[in-house]
Amino acid sequence: MTPYRGTGAGHRAMPLDTPDAEPEATSCDVLIIGGGPAGATAATLLAERGRSVVLLEKDHHPRFHIGESLLPLNLRIFERLGVADRMAAIGVYKPGARFVSDEHGSHTAFSFAAGLNQDYTHAYQVRRSDFDQILFARAREAGADAREGVRVLDVTLDARAGHHVTARAKDGAVAVFRPRFVIDASGRDTVLAGAMGSKARNPHNNTGALYGHFRGVAPFGDAEDGNITIHLFDEGWFWMIPLPDGVMSIGVVSNPGFFKRRRGEPRDFFMDTLRSVPSVARRIADAELISEVTTTGNYSYASKVMQGDGWLMAGDAYAFLDPVFSSGVLLAMASAEMGAEVADTWLDDPVRAAPLARAFERKVKRAIGSLSWLVYRINSPVLRDMFMNPSNRFRMREGLVSLLAGDVHVNANRQVPVLAFKVAFAWLTLARRFGYRLRNGGLVRMGSG
Numbered sequence: 001m002t003p004y005r006g007t008g009a010g011h012r013a014m015p016l017d018t019p020d021a022e023p024e025a026t027s028c029d030v031l032i033i034g035g036g037p038a039g040a041t042a043a044t045l046l047a048e049r050g051r052s053v054v055l056l057e058k059d060h061h062p063r064f065h066i067g068e069s070l071l072p073l074n075l076r077i078f079e080r081l082g083v084a085d086r087m088a089a090i091g092v093y094k095p096g097a098r099f100v101s102d103e104h105g106s107h108t109a110f111s112f113a114a115g116l117n118q119d120y121t122h123a124y125q126v127r128r129s130d131f132d133q134i135l136f137a138r139a140r141e142a143g144a145d146a147r148e149g150v151r152v153l154d155v156t157l158d159a160r161a162g163h164h165v166t167a168r169a170k171d172g173a174v175a176v177f178r179p180r181f182v183i184d185a186s187g188r189d190t191v192l193a194g195a196m197g198s199k200a201r202n203p204h205n206n207t208g209a210l211y212g213h214f215r216g217v218a219p220f221g222d223a224e225d226g227n228i229t230i231h232l233f234d235e236g237w238f239w240m241i242p243l244p245d246g247v248m249s250i251g252v253v254s255n256p257g258f259f260k261r262r263r264g265e266p267r268d269f270f271m272d273t274l275r276s277v278p279s280v281a282r283r284i285a286d287a288e289l290i291s292e293v294t295t296t297g298n299y300s301y302a303s304k305v306m307q308g309d310g311w312l313m314a315g316d317a318y319a320f321l322d323p324v325f326s327s328g329v330l331l332a333m334a335s336a337e338m339g340a341e342v343a344d345t346w347l348d349d350p351v352r353a354a355p356l357a358r359a360f361e362r363k364v365k366r367a368i369g370s371l372s373w374l375v376y377r378i379n380s381p382v383l384r385d386m387f388m389n390p391s392n393r394f395r396m397r398e399g400l401v402s403l404l405a406g407d408v409h410v411n412a413n414r415q416v417p418v419l420a421f422k423v424a425f426a427w428l429t430l431a432r433r434f435g436y437r438l439r440n441g442g443l444v445r446m447g448s449g
Contacts, residue, residue: 031179038315038332039185040135047142062129071406072120091124115401159310193303202300211251394420
């Protein structure tokens, strides 16, 4: 086997870490790397179509994962997978999102029911351990050979002769597979992109995060309403996600320079940061940290390639955005849904699948691009002014809500309300250069209130 040099036949996609004597290979139609939301979604849909599917997850469910706030468009996929009732049973009802700015001295809530898409008007906040376990079990119910505690060691892509995948279980047992199609749904492990050298940092959004779970966090208002709350501060933002049993997930997202100022343990820095913002400090005054504080860096990235002959990447294995708009799980499941269609078609007719694969790539990139426009500007004073002074002129607020709800596969960039919002942003950016900013629905001279 030759070292990996590309995405064509006969090229290795991971460094080999396997024994000299190889066990007998197991053949299958599709092998999926990663048993998170993307992998489990693709496995369920393909198994339901009668395909032989092997799903390999390196950990054992339930396991902790961040990404606990879902979007309304997730509900459509839950219905298709047959897990809508199960998700409702484990979730906290999420009617929308709230943004809080101490600098503006105000807050605003965006209700999903006020968006352009009236088919799905709420979402859920979930413990990812429960959420992911339900999806993985559903894949197994559908007939997938879903294996836990199995780490992929080596992938050699060869669509003509059959791909070659080597994996090792936690007990040391090695397994070899010869799938006809490979889906990389390995999340931030980015198995194929990392091995191909195609993973690149997103230069527009290089952020990191600290996060943990709390109990006893005060609601923003008189009572907890289920909204995710985004607290803005000068150097980034905080998320507060209400979870079942009175638990609140809290995280801070900022730039590398902010985190380089950290002194001491992550827990101390995290708590000091929370207490430094008045609206956040008020809510955690009597709260108890009940988990470890987790840190992660270089949030945003993308692979230079997404698909090839007999393989594709889905979800975070291809790209990940900053989590401010809770898009990760939706983009993962939606891309897996489309990717499953590509794989199913390819297994019958690779030629007919080629245009579907290109369309899959365009749709995923377009969806990421729609959300990226907001993500890249979340720290912009102009966008923050617009969030704190929302206008529905030209239905701009409805268009913004639809983006926040994850309604991005309808080509939101061509919707008039979304275009109007972007034009307004450009106009207000120009006004700011001349010393004006948006306040109380109108322009005021900066520094005058």
